[in-house]
Amino acid sequence: MNARQFPLMLKKFHKFLNELSGKSCAVPQTTLIFDKGNNSKENFGLIDSLKLNFVGSVKLDEHKDLMQVPNNDPIFKACEAVELEGTKAFRVKKEVYGKERILVVSYNQNLFNAQWLTLQNDISRAIQRLSFLRQKLEDRVNGVHVVRFRPWNLKKKQCKDILGRQHLKRIIAVTVTQVPDDIPRLEYTIDTDAVHELSNTYLGKNIIITSREDWNNEKTQRIAANLSLKVYLKK
Numbered sequence: 001m002n003a004r005q006f007p008l009m010l011k012k013f014h015k016f017l018n019e020l021s022g023k024s025c026a027v028p029q030t031t032l033i034f035d036k037g038n039n040s041k042e043n044f045g046l047i048d049s050l051k052l053n054f055v056g057s058v059k060l061d062e063h064k065d066l067m068q069v070p071n072n073d074p075i076f077k078a079c080e081a082v083e084l085e086g087t088k089a090f091r092v093k094k095e096v097y098g099k100e101r102i103l104v105v106s107y108n109q110n111l112f113n114a115q116w117l118t119l120q121n122d123i124s125r126a127i128q129r130l131s132f133l134r135q136k137l138e139d140r141v142n143g144v145h146v147v148r149f150r151p152w153n154l155k156k157k158q159c160k161d162i163l164g165r166q167h168l169k170r171i172i173a174v175t176v177t178q179v180p181d182d183i184p185r186l187e188y189t190i191d192t193d194a195v196h197e198l199s200n201t202y203l204g205k206n207i208i209i210t211s212r213e214d215w216n217n218e219k220t221q222r223i224a225a226n227l228s229l230k231v232y233l234k235k
Contacts, residue, residue, distance in 0.1 A: 006038040007046050014050050031055060031212065033223060044097035055210045055223050058096070058103070063207055066092070066105050070200050076107055081218045086110055089217040096209060104208040104220050112204030119203070122165040123190065126172055129162045134186040141183055159186070167202070170194050 010032070032047065032054040039058060047054055060067050069075060069090075076088035086109035093100050159174045171194045177185045208224045215223070 006034070006040075006043050010043075010046060010050070010052075014052070029053075031223070039097075041097045044099070048099065053211045055208060055212065055220060057224065058207050058209050060202060060205060060207060063094070063103065066094075066103065066207060067201050067205065069105065071107050071112070071204060072200070076105075077217070079218050079221065081222070084218055084221060087221065089221065091217060102210050102213060104210065104217050104224075106206050106208070106217070106221055107204045108206070109204065111206070112199075115203045116199060119167060119195075119198070122168060123171065123195075126162050126165070126168055127188075127190070130159070130172075130174065130186065130188045133158065133162075134188070137184060137186055167198055171198065 030052065032052050034054065034056045036057040036059055039056065075090045077090060079085075079087045079089060087106055089104055089106040091102055091104045094103055095101070096103070156176045159176055163169050163172055163174065171191055172188055173191060174186070174188045177187075179185060206224075208220055210220055212220065
């Protein structure tokens with residue numbers, strides 16, 4: 001389900017609840033659970049107009065101020081639930097999609113470990129590909145191989161594709177230079193400061209958005225664990 005289909009299903013659910021409760025009864029207390037793929041200002045406006053409680057997720061890059069909070073900041077409080085071992089969280093109120101809403105920022109050590117390993121693998125593969133490409137260009141300069149090369153702008157595109165994985169563009173700096181002999185020169189460096197900042201801010205984090213002020217951070221996270229592209233209602 002995408003953001004366009006979301007309001008259609010939501011209206012059908014709301015109609016069903018009204019029919020189920022009847023004219024003489026109040027609509028059952030429900031909480032809408034949905035994935036960030038359904039987020040839009042219009043959809044949140046619809047949720048507000050229908051007076052539905054909700055738990056959802058948001059994209060990290062949409063809240064860079066919260067992402068810049070270091071993972072070891074004391075604002076994080078450890079979660080005591082067994083199923084949330086290695087997780088800590090804090091909550092703030094912030095204007096999102098036209099209204100002040102609750103955001104729960106969580107850090108999970110297992111998630112960090114998995115994302116850190118993925119990042120290291122992505123960096124390693126990108127460096128291998130860049131090294132191979134640079135060596136081909138140097139061989140051409142030194143006359144080792146007479147190979148027909150792609151135009152300069154396509155080489156730049158090739159480098160862009162190599163850095164296509166998440167975070168790589170901010171970590172690996174690549175320079176493609178055109179010189180009189182028409183053979184591009186390629187240089188690259190790893191920004192270790194960027195790696196450190198990323199590991200201490202973005203990695204291991206999630207952000208949950210909710211209207212349930214009565215739910216603590218642990219309950220909110222347990223419910224959010226059910227997030228998927230499927231939209232359903234939970235009491």
